[in-house]
Amino acid sequence: MNCQELFVAAVKAAENSYSKYSGFSVGAALLTSDGRLFTGCNIENASYSLTICAERTAVFKAVSEGCREFSAIAIAGSGDGDFSRPCYPCGACLQVLSEFCGDDLTIVLADGEHRLSDFMPVRFSGESII
Ligand code: THU
Numbered sequence: 001m002n003c004q005e006l007f008v009a010a011v012k013a014a015e016n017s018y019s020k021y022s023g024f025s026v027g028a029a030l031l032t033s034d035g036r037l038f039t040g041c042n043i044e045n046a047s048y049s050l051t052i053c054a055e056r057t058a059v060f061k062a063v064s065e066g067c068r069e070f071s072a073i074a075i076a077g078s079g080d081g082d083f084s085r086p087c088y089p090c091g092a093c094l095q096v097l098s099e100f101c102g103d104d105l106t107i108v109l110a111d112g113e114h115r116l117s118d119f120m121p122v123r124f125s126g127e128s129i130i
Helices: 003-016 054-064 091-100
Strands: 025-032 037-041 070-078 106-109 112-115
Touching: 003 025, 003 037, 003 054, 003 070, 003 106, 025 054, 037 054, 054 070, 054 091, 070 091
Parallel strands: 070 106
Antiparallel strands: 025 037, 025 070, 106 112
């Protein structure tokens, strides 16, 4: 699956977004190192802080199915159905991704390909805990 196909999968995943409070739909498509695809969407809650982002939905789905190695994630977000503007991943999702992915994880957005290290040059990790 190439990056364009992965982004299309993220846009498709946004169709299931439950975002009645923000009106902002997000989809994520996470590719495992062995070629499996896990998608996710944002799921909001009337108790706002319980909302989960699309990226974390996808990561938690994958890890709960036994997959922990990833090569790329695509993220698509929009408040008006136009997914051509980049939806950058929030800090919480970057932290969760960094638990399982190295600097070279490809992050596909509407504006092209990035690396995890572009957004997160340093990170808190298990090695930080001594
Ligand atoms: N959101 C995501 O799904 N991923 C991000 O990385 C940033 C924000 C969602 C959370 C909330 O449902 C909506 O976008 C508006 O913040």
